[in-house]
Amino acid sequence: xxxxxxxxxxxxxxxxxxxxxxxxxxxxxxxxxxxxxxxxxxxxxxxxxxxxxxxxxxxxxxxxxxxxxxxxxxxxxxxxxxxxxxxxxxxxxxxxxxxxxxxxxxxxxxxxxxxxxxxxxxxxxxxxxxxxxxxxxxxxxxxxxxxxxxxxxxxxxxxxxxxxxxxxxxxxxxxxxxxxxxxxxxxxxxxxxxxxxxxxxxxxxxxxxxxxxxxxxxxxxxxxxxxxxxxxxxxxxxxxxxxxxxxxxxxxxxxxxxxxxxxxxxxxxxxxxxxxxxxxxxxxxxxxxxxxxxxxxxxxxxxxxxxxxxxxxxxxxxxxxxxxxxxxxxxxxxxxxxxxxxxxxxxxxxxxxxxxxxxxxxxxxxxxxxxxxxxxx
Amino acid sequence: xxxxxxxxxxxxxxxxxxxxxxxxxxxxxxxxxxxxxxxxxxxxxxxxxxxxxxxxxxxxxxxxxxxxxxxxxxxxxxxxxxxxxxxxxxxxxxxxxxxxxxxxxxxxxxxxxxxxxxxxxxxxxxxxxxxxxxxxxxxxxxxxxxxxxxxxxxxxxxxxxxxxxxxxxxxxxxxxxxxxxxxxxxxxxxxxxxxxxxxxxxxxxxxxxxxxxxxxxxxxxxxxxxxxxxxxxxxxxxxxxxxxxxxxxxxxxxxxxxxxxxxxxxxxxxxxxx
Numbered sequence: 001x002x003x004x005x006x007x008x009x010x011x012x013x014x015x016x017x018x019x020x021x022x023x024x025x026x027x028x029x030x031x032x033x034x035x036x037x038x039x040x041x042x043x044x045x046x047x048x049x050x051x052x053x054x055x056x057x058x059x060x061x062x063x064x065x066x067x068x069x070x071x072x073x074x075x076x077x078x079x080x081x082x083x084x085x086x087x088x089x090x091x092x093x094x095x096x097x098x099x100x101x102x103x104x105x106x107x108x109x110x111x112x113x114x115x116x117x118x119x120x121x122x123x124x125x126x127x128x129x130x131x132x133x134x135x136x137x138x139x140x141x142x143x144x145x146x147x148x149x150x151x152x153x154x155x156x157x158x159x160x161x162x163x164x165x166x167x168x169x170x171x172x173x174x175x176x177x178x179x180x181x182x183x184x185x186x187x188x189x190x191x192x193x194x195x196x197x198x199x200x201x202x203x204x205x206x207x208x209x210x211x212x213x214x215x216x217x218x219x220x221x222x223x224x225x226x227x228x229x230x231x232x233x234x235x236x237x238x239x240x241x242x243x244x245x246x247x248x249x250x251x252x253x254x255x256x257x258x259x260x261x262x263x264x265x266x267x268x269x270x271x272x273x274x275x276x277x278x279x280x281x282x283x284x285x286x287x288x289x290x291x292x293x294x295x296x297x298x299x300x301x302x303x304x305x306x307x308x309x310x311x312x313x314x315x316x317x318x319x320x321x322x323x324x325x326x327x328x329x330x331x332x333x334x335x336x337x338x339x340x341x342x343x344x345x346x347x348x349x350x351x352x353x354x355x356x357x358x359x360x361x362x363x364x365x366x367x368x369x370x371x372x373x374x375x376x377x
Numbered sequence: 378x379x380x381x382x383x384x385x386x387x388x389x390x391x392x393x394x395x396x397x398x399x400x401x402x403x404x405x406x407x408x409x410x411x412x413x414x415x416x417x418x419x420x421x422x423x424x425x426x427x428x429x430x431x432x433x434x435x436x437x438x439x440x441x442x443x444x445x446x447x448x449x450x451x452x453x454x455x456x457x458x459x460x461x462x463x464x465x466x467x468x469x470x471x472x473x474x475x476x477x478x479x480x481x482x483x484x485x486x487x488x489x490x491x492x493x494x495x496x497x498x499x500x501x502x503x504x505x506x507x508x509x510x511x512x513x514x515x516x517x518x519x520x521x522x523x524x525x526x527x528x529x530x531x532x533x534x535x536x537x538x539x540x541x542x543x544x545x546x547x548x549x550x551x552x553x554x555x556x557x558x559x560x561x562x563x564x565x566x567x568x569x570x571x572x573x574x575x576x577x578x579x580x581x582x583x584x585x586x587x588x589x590x591x592x593x594x595x596x597x598x599x600x601x602x603x604x605x606x607x608x609x610x611x612x613x614x615x616x617x618x619x620x621x622x623x624x625x626x627x628x629x630x631x632x633x634x635x636x637x638x639x640x641x642x643x644x645x646x647x648x649x650x651x
Contacts, residue, residue, distance in 0.1 A: 049549075051552075070552070070557075071552040072552045072554075072555045072556055077553055077554065078549070078553045080546050080549070081546075084550035087547075097551070097564075098554035101555040101556055101564075
């Protein structure tokens with residue numbers, strides 16, 4: 001264990017940002033703090049970096065409490081959202097910045113900078129001014145600069161947010177490769193669930209200043225703890241249900257076999273079914289039947305919205321159904337995930353107001369809002 | 378190449394007339410007077426006569442340099458603190474800095490006389506405390522104080538405006554890479570604020586070196602500066618030719634200073650001089 005956050009609370013202007021957060025981070029792991037705008041993920045990162053002091057709680061680094069230790073004494077380095085490269089220095093001087101501060105011999109600095117440039121595939125860029133670089137290249141310089149000082153932990157604050165999709169995918173692979181090669185701990189902050197799923201060893205899902213779930217990407221996706229996690233990671237149909245007994249759950253007025261147990265008898269629960277886990281069958285052969293209200297071709301699959309007794313399901317399938325068709329739905333017991341009721345119950349999981357356009361529009365705006373809110377800290 | 382349209386010509390006309398009337402014509406007059414004698418025939422006598430004013434030039438440059446240095450020492454930390462303060466504090470500080478500028482330059486200088494005079498506010502206070510009168514007015518210090526007081530805002534404003542634009546994440550990045558506050562200042566904040574410093578230095582040094590009146594009133598006429606000499610040639614001696622020659626020398630000197638400063642600022646790009 002390299003970092004341990006104990007009972008961390010932070011509020012700003014009376015507004016709680018982090019509520020009694022507990023999190024430990026193992027040495028050498030790639031851990032991602034994932035959550036929507038204002039969930040406190042960047043604040044958590046800033047506390048680890050030393051830019052922000054928690055109101056209460058302890059920050060432990062390798063067994064030592066480091067509350068109050070200024071940022072420049074900590075063995076962690078940050079990749080900033082907009083890179084924060086020094087505009088008055090060229091690429092070489094930017095990467096050498098931290099090394100010069102350590103007053104290392106010139107020869108050592110030169111060698112390290114060369115190594116770092118090779119690591120991020122920027123050989124020959126030494127003399128270039130940072131303003132002349134593309135976003136992706138600036139990103140690489142920022143990574144090289146932070147890694148040059150050999151940190152124990154690298155903090156990455158939405159580092160790929162400003163890059164276009166293609167470049168972002170490439171950088172994801174590269175970052176993961178760098179992390180594996182150097183074997184140092186990466187703490188990665190993002191609101192992009194796909195990024196989190198594809199890169200992380202561990203994902204910490206946060207909302208409202210609280211940790212909702214900690215787990216491996218598979219755990220988080222397959223066994224979400226509550227409606228928030230189920231909705232935030234991937235697409236989910238979330239239904240009201242009642243757990244009659246172990247392995248038997250009721251929703252839509254029907255009993256289904258499932259693999260979950262340990263709930264109280266007749267306990268109200270949330271039931272999650274992923275869109276890709278539903279099979280389309282003829283109406284008579286289905287466990288549920290409904291009418292198709294919309295079909296969207298997605299390349300790999302169709303995205304079909306089905307109205308079942310007023311509740312709209314999303315189904316992702318390679319089978320085609322036309323709007324207005326009456327279809328049957330078949331679900332295997334292991335595809336049904338039963339969750340305890342939470343504060344998030346009933347807020348998510350119905351696709352009746354589903355609109356992709358809205359989804360995409362709300363994203364960048366939410367991001368700028370978060371920047372404004374978290375920078376003011 | 379695009380031909381200048383008639384429209385553009387018409388739009389440019391007022392500026393060109395303005396430039397000819399108020400910039401080129403006076404400059405030409407200065408050069409003309411400097412190189413002629415009273416009868417209007419060519420002579421270098423006025424230029425060679427400048428040798429007499431060696432000391433005056435030296436004093437002007439020296440005082441202006443000291444005043445500029447003092448301004449920088451006061452303005453830099455102040456601008457830094459201002460840029461880091463919250464919005465309402467920034468507004469208040471800005472108002473306090475701008476407030477004296479709303480008053481006439483002469484009135485401000487006169488008020489310093491009544492503060493520094495032998496029977497002035499400070500000396501009355503000292504006398505009451507038994508510390509007894511101290512010679513404040515008519516000293517080089519008083520002249521420099523006058524310069525600093527009058528031109529300080531011109532040093533604060535350009536530095537402040539650069540500091541405001543400074544991306545705070547650069548400061549955090551420097552801390553992150555191991556810089557204590559002092560190293561952050563030395564390695565990041567100062568180099569990035571250099572264009573503001575350069576333009577502040579120019580904006581204080583140029584008026585300081587050419588100022589008159591301050592030295593007459595606060596220096597008691599004992600420490601004549603170039604500006605005073607020029608004024609005397611025009612107002613008392615009616616020797617326009619020597620006055621013009623002095624002005625020309627001053628102009629050349631300022632021009633050289635500005636070229637040097639601009640070159641200096643260009644290296645760090647983004648200078649905002651003139």
